[in-house]
Amino acid sequence: MADLAELGEAELIAQLSFFAPANQFNDDAALLGLDQKLQRVISTDALVEGVHFSNATTPGFSVGWRAAAANLSDLAAMGCLEVEGITVALAAPGHTSMPWIKEVYQGLSALLKNHGGLLLGGDCSQAPVVMLAITAIGKVAGDRLIRRGDGKAGDHLVISGPHGLSALGLKLLQDPNDPSLLQLDESIRHKAIKAHQLPEPRFDAVAALHRSKPADMPWRVAGTDSSDGLRRSLELIGNACGHQPILAEPFELVEGCCLNSGLDGGEDFQLVLALESPWAKKFVEQLPGAQWIGWLGENPGPPCWANTKKPLLPGNSFEHFNRT
Amino acid sequence: MADLAELGEAELIAQLSFFAPANQFNDDAALLGLDQKLQRVISTDALVEGVHFSNATTPGFSVGWRAAAANLSDLAAMGCLEVEGITVALAAPGHTSMPWIKEVYQGLSALLKNHGGLLLGGDCSQAPVVMLAITAIGKVAGDRLIRRGDGKAGDHLVISGPHGLSALGLKLLQDPNDPSLLQLDESIRHKAIKAHQLPEPRFDAVAALHRSKPADMPWRVAGTDSSDGLRRSLELIGNACGHQPILAEPFELVEGCCLNSGLDGGEDFQLVLALESPWAKKFVEQLPGAQWIGWLGENPGPPCWANTKKPLLPGNSFEHFNRT
Numbered sequence: 001m002a003d004l005a006e007l008g009e010a011e012l013i014a015q016l017s018f019f020a021p022a023n024q025f026n027d028d029a030a031l032l033g034l035d036q037k038l039q040r041v042i043s044t045d046a047l048v049e050g051v052h053f054s055n056a057t058t059p060g061f062s063v064g065w066r067a068a069a070a071n072l073s074d075l076a077a078m079g080c081l082e083v084e085g086i087t088v089a090l091a092a093p094g095h096t097s098m099p100w101i102k103e104v105y106q107g108l109s110a111l112l113k114n115h116g117g118l119l120l121g122g123d124c125s126q127a128p129v130v131m132l133a134i135t136a137i138g139k140v141a142g143d144r145l146i147r148r149g150d151g152k153a154g155d156h157l158v159i160s161g162p163h164g165l166s167a168l169g170l171k172l173l174q175d176p177n178d179p180s181l182l183q184l185d186e187s188i189r190h191k192a193i194k195a196h197q198l199p200e201p202r203f204d205a206v207a208a209l210h211r212s213k214p215a216d217m218p219w220r221v222a223g224t225d226s227s228d229g230l231r232r233s234l235e236l237i238g239n240a241c242g243h244q245p246i247l248a249e250p251f252e253l254v255e256g257c258c259l260n261s262g263l264d265g266g267e268d269f270q271l272v273l274a275l276e277s278p279w280a281k282k283f284v285e286q287l288p289g290a291q292w293i294g295w296l297g298e299n300p301g302p303p304c305w306a307n308t309k310k311p312l313l314p315g316n317s318f319e320h321f322n323r324t
Numbered sequence: 325m326a327d328l329a330e331l332g333e334a335e336l337i338a339q340l341s342f343f344a345p346a347n348q349f350n351d352d353a354a355l356l357g358l359d360q361k362l363q364r365v366i367s368t369d370a371l372v373e374g375v376h377f378s379n380a381t382t383p384g385f386s387v388g389w390r391a392a393a394a395n396l397s398d399l400a401a402m403g404c405l406e407v408e409g410i411t412v413a414l415a416a417p418g419h420t421s422m423p424w425i426k427e428v429y430q431g432l433s434a435l436l437k438n439h440g441g442l443l444l445g446g447d448c449s450q451a452p453v454v455m456l457a458i459t460a461i462g463k464v465a466g467d468r469l470i471r472r473g474d475g476k477a478g479d480h481l482v483i484s485g486p487h488g489l490s491a492l493g494l495k496l497l498q499d500p501n502d503p504s505l506l507q508l509d510e511s512i513r514h515k516a517i518k519a520h521q522l523p524e525p526r527f528d529a530v531a532a533l534h535r536s537k538p539a540d541m542p543w544r545v546a547g548t549d550s551s552d553g554l555r556r557s558l559e560l561i562g563n564a565c566g567h568q569p570i571l572a573e574p575f576e577l578v579e580g581c582c583l584n585s586g587l588d589g590g591e592d593f594q595l596v597l598a599l600e601s602p603w604a605k606k607f608v609e610q611l612p613g614a615q616w617i618g619w620l621g622e623n624p625g626p627p628c629w630a631n632t633k634k635p636l637l638p639g640n641s642f643e644h645f646n647r648t
Contacts, residue, residue: 002421002422002423003418003419003420003421003422004416004417004418004419004420004422004425004450005418005419007422009448012422012425012448013448015422015426016414016425016429016446016448019429019430019432019433019443020442020443020444020445021442021443024442024443024444024445025445029445030409030411030444030445032364032408032409032444032461040356040364042411042444042445042459042461043411043445044411044412044413044445044446044447044457044459045413045447046413046415046447046449046455046457047449048415048449048450048451050452051449051450051451052449084356085354085356087354087366087367087368087459088368089368089369089370089413089457089459090340091370091372091455091457092328093328094327094328094329095327095328095329096327096328097326097327098326098327098328098331098336098339099326101328101336101340102339105340105343106343108343109343118344118345118348119343119344119345119348120344120348120354120356120366121344121348121349121353121354121366121367121368122340122368123368123369123370123457124333124336124337124340125370125371125372125375125376126328126372126375127372127375127453127455128374128452128453129451129452129453131370131415131451131455131457133368133370133413133415133447133455133457135366135368135411135413135459137356137366137461
């Protein structure tokens with residue numbers, strides 16, 4: 001009989017989607033329709049000690065911040081401009097120190113405060129390892145949504161910022177004396193560690209999307225966030241739209257990041273969007289750090305490079321379930 | 325430095341409440357105000373393998389059912405008549421079998437279906453033990469809320485059903501040949517095991533509350549659910565209202581349940597309510613199994629017995645954090 005390690009996360013989610021309404025699991029978060037004008041968006045994410053963080057690389061403040069940021073990023077990926085609040089299910093061993101727990105809550109409060117959200121409630125349980133399961137809730141106008149499947153052939157692909165920084169930051173924290181990293185500029189080191197420990201949900205990129213929309217164009221935005229890596233985001237958009245994401249090569253990677261960590265490192269929490277070309281152009285002009293990376297092709301297909309048409313090869317893609 | 329086992333759950337929650345708006349943690353669930361007429365209620369609860377369930381006593385179907393029921397019960401305790409939906413953060417070891425996971429989701433879907441709710445979304449992660457963190461969301465009219473602190477001196481205390489059944493069911497599952505249990509009637513055994521494995525959130529009791537309200541009385545209902553035991557529920561209501569809960573002795577316990585498991589067993593998920601006496605009387609008449617158990621005194625104080633004025637002694641009260 002199949003176990004989770006054999007199935008993998010994507011197949012697990014596909015099988016669990018049969019318990020939900022059709023297409024319910026197709027986006028970054030779920031919609032609770034109020035009316036056409038206002039929708040509530042709800043998203044859940046868990047962080048597990050030893051899987052998503054370790055005490056060696058993540059202080060308590062950062063554990064709380066990142067747990068909240070991962071959820072808020074899902075709200076941004078649906079088109080929310082801010083968060084209303086979060087609930088937190090905390091599970092921890094009895095020997096966990098209260099000062100550490102307070103640091104965790106200081107981290108998530110600091111992030112929430114930056115984006116106008118409240119700690120609404122939660123639950124505390126004993127468990128053999130620390131787990132933080134957070135549910136975030138936000139509002140979005142029903143006609144200003146970002147959906148993975150709303151892209152069309154010829155749409156331009158843009159990203160709200162660099163990929164690979166978070167993975168580089170983790171590497172620097174795990175092995176600061178790695179010879180391959182010694183050449184790195186101090187400012188890149190600092191940025192990379194910050195990207196890993198204190199990632200920002202890109203509500204500002206959603207605001208830039210609103211600002212840059214050409215007045216004569218209807219709202220139509222395909223997109224997701226890059227929590228599981230840029231390659232995975234492109235796959236999700238490509239599959240949902242039925243159009244192959246085609247990447248112009250080479251697009252700029254952060255200094256010190258290898259191509260694999262740029263494509264598969266994950267946890268950069270950037271927005272990956274498909275827009276009509278005039279809108280894409282204005283978006284990149286208006287948002288510092290945003291980049292044009294390619295377009296959606298005519299036909300379905302996996303993300304590929306424009307010149308060779310070869311699919312982007314999976315590198316160290318983050319897989320949630322394994323037996324080690 | 326204090327750890328969680330030393331602090332205990334109540335003190336942990338008290339300390340974490342400083343990160344939330346004032347009084348935010350005072351009820352069973354949080355309110356997201358829409359307007360005076362409609363509020364959304366949101367509640368989070370986690371179930372951890374080895375803490376809240378074990379494979380010996382809880383089949384997968386029941387793990388899912390109970391996890392969902394615990395959350396839905398919090399919605400009922402706020403006055404919701406039904407649930408809109410839930411999100412599920414599932415964490416599990418890689419060796420977990422997919423058929424077992426499906427049973428879990430069958431259980432939570434079956435419960436949700438009974439109460440008109442949908443599986444909205446979720447997240448899957450690896451973890452050393454199975455953890456299910458569920459967030460439930462429901463609607464309630466702003467003027468039909470149940471709050472812990474809305475009781476007044478002289479209000480009558482009522483419960484929607486028996487206490488101790490779930491704890492008895494667990495005992496029967498853990499040690500079916502326990503000599504003290506051999507005399508038990510087959511129908512009580514069956515009821516107790518059902519109460520433990522397939523508890524029902526008491527939305528029907530909220531409906532009975534609506535039906536039994538005397539027309540000339542304003543809506544004013546204090547209450548909570550008895551997820552952590554009847555004694556704890558009375559404590560929460562008493563503290564929030566500033567009036568001592570006084571119990572008429574003896575009130576009926578289920579056959580085979582000792583007094584302690586009736587007061588401290590927990591997981592019965594009944595509603596414990598304080599109502600003006602005419603309403604309390606009509607409520608008990610209209611809801612089969614509901615019982616009158618006492619009243620709220622003039623002054624603050626811990627739950628006590630009417631004849632002796634002695635506080636209810638803590639028995640095997642469920643404490644979430646320990647070091648064993």
